[in-house]
Amino acid sequence: MTTTLVIGLDGHESGERVLDYGKRMAGLIKDSELLVVYVVEWSPYSFQTPEENAQRHKRRDEEISLATERVIDPALAKLKEAGVNARGVVRHGHVADILNAVAKEEGAEQIIVGRASNQGLVDRLFGSSTSTLVMSAHVPVTVIG
Numbered sequence: 038m039t040t041t042l043v044i045g046l047d048g049h050e051s052g053e054r055v056l057d058y059g060k061r062m063a064g065l066i067k068d069s070e071l072l073v074v075y076v077v078e079w080s081p082y083s084f085q086t087p088e089e090n091a092q093r094h095k096r097r098d099e100e101i102s103l104a105t106e107r108v109i110d111p112a113l114a115k116l117k118e119a120g121v122n123a124r125g126v127v128r129h130g131h132v133a134d135i136l137n138a139v140a141k142e143e144g145a146e147q148i149i150v151g152r153a154s155n156q157g158l159v160d161r162l163f164g165s166s167t168s169t170l171v172m173s174a175h176v177p178v179t180v181i182g
Contacts, residue, residue, distance in 0.1 A: 039122075040069045041145040045136045045170075048075065048108045051151035054181045056112055059149050063121045071116060073125040074139050075108045076132045077101065101127045132166035137174050149179045 044059045046052040056073075063069045077100045109125035116123040128135045140148050150167055171178045 038068065040066045041143050042066075042069060042071050043136060043140045043143065043145045043148045044071050044073045044112075045132070045148060045150040046073060046075050046108055046112060047132075047151065048104070049151070051181070052108075052112070055149055055151045056115060058179070058181050060116060060119055060121055062147075062149070063116075063123075069122065071121055071123040072139065072143055072145065073109055073112045073116070073123060074136060075104045075125070075127045076135045077104055077127065077129045078132065097129060101129075133170035133173055136170055140174065140176050145176055147177050147179060148174055149181065152180050152182045 042059060042062055044055055046055060059071045063071055077097075104127045105125070109127060113123050113125050126139065128139065136148055136150070139145070148170065150170065152167055167180055171180065
């Protein structure tokens with residue numbers, strides 16, 4: 038049975054440490070797969086015209102393509118070069134919700150993410166996506182600093 042670990046990337050340099058940790062865990066677990074996930078923050082449709090919704094759908098597709106090209110593909114290339122079984126996915130939504138949902142869908146054993154690097158006032162008052170994920174995830178979450 039394959040052990041799936043979800044790797045949450047945000048496109049920042051902390052992602053390298055997250056990938057390195059994931060590679061190390063994959064080396065320790067005999068039959069494993071890393072599922073590299075990038076989440077494009079996306080709020081539900083609000084009051085918009087049909088034309089605005091059509092544009093938004095087009096932008097959504099462009100963002101998925103761009104995230105795949107700039108974040109997911111390079112990460113997968115590094116992992117595969119190291120001999121790690123990996124695949125990637127880009128989704129839209131709230132980071133904590135999406136990472137948790139993907140982990141549940143895939144039967145993952147763990148989620149690995151980086152610590153939020155910018156601790157602004159909003160994060161201190163309402164919490165970052167990382168802290169929200171840690172508090173709400175259905176599987177263990179490892180946070181890499």
